[in-house]
Amino acid sequence: xxxxxxxxxxxxxxxxxxxxxxxxxxxxxxxxxxxxxxxxxxxxxxxxxxxxxxxxxxxxxxxxxxxxxxxxxxxxxxxxxxxxxxxxxxxxxxxxxxxxxxxxxxxxxxxxxxx
Numbered sequence: 656x657x658x659x660x661x662x663x664x665x666x667x668x669x670x671x672x673x674x675x676x677x678x679x680x681x682x683x684x685x686x687x688x689x690x691x692x693x694x695x696x697x698x699x700x701x702x703x704x705x706x707x708x709x710x711x712x713x714x715x716x717x718x719x720x721x722x723x724x725x726x727x728x729x730x731x732x733x734x735x736x737x738x739x740x741x742x743x744x745x746x747x748x749x750x751x752x753x754x755x756x757x758x759x760x761x762x763x764x765x766x767x768x769x770x
Contacts, residue, residue: 659705659709660709662702662705663702663703663705666698666701666702666705666735667699667702667703669698669739670695670696670697670698670699670700670701670702670738671695671699673691673694673695673698673742674695674699676691677692677695681749681754682745682749683748683749683751683752687745687748687749690741690745691741691742691745694737694738694741694742694745695738697734697735697737697738698735698738698739698742701731701732701734701735701738702731702735703731704727704728704730704731705728705731705732705735
C-alpha cells in the first residue's frame with residue numbers, strides 16, 4: 656500500500672514538472688502546445704483515482720462499486736500512459752524546429768581545458 660501511494664505521488668510530481676512549460680513558446684504548432692497542456696493536466700490528475708485501487712480489497716460484498724473502482728483505475732492508467740507517451744514523443748518531435756541559437760557553440764566550453 657505504501658508503494659502504491661509513493662507511485663501515485665511520483666506520478667503527480669512527474670506530471671507537475673511538465674507544467675513548467677505551460678506558457679512556453681517553443682512548441683512548433685498551437686495544436687502541440689494544447690496537447691502538451693492537456694497531457695500535463697492528465698499526467699498530474701490521472702494518478703489520483705489509482706489510489707482507489709487500495710479500496711478494492713475492502714469492497715468484497717459490493718460488486719457494482721468494486722467494478723466501478725476497477726474501471727476508474729483502468730481508465731486512469733490508460734490516460735496516464737497516453738500522457739507519458741505524448742511527453743516523450745513531443746520531446747523528440749520538437750527537435751525538428753529548434754531555434755538557431757540551439758546550434759551555437761557555448762562560451763563556457765572555451766574556458767575548460769581540452770586536449
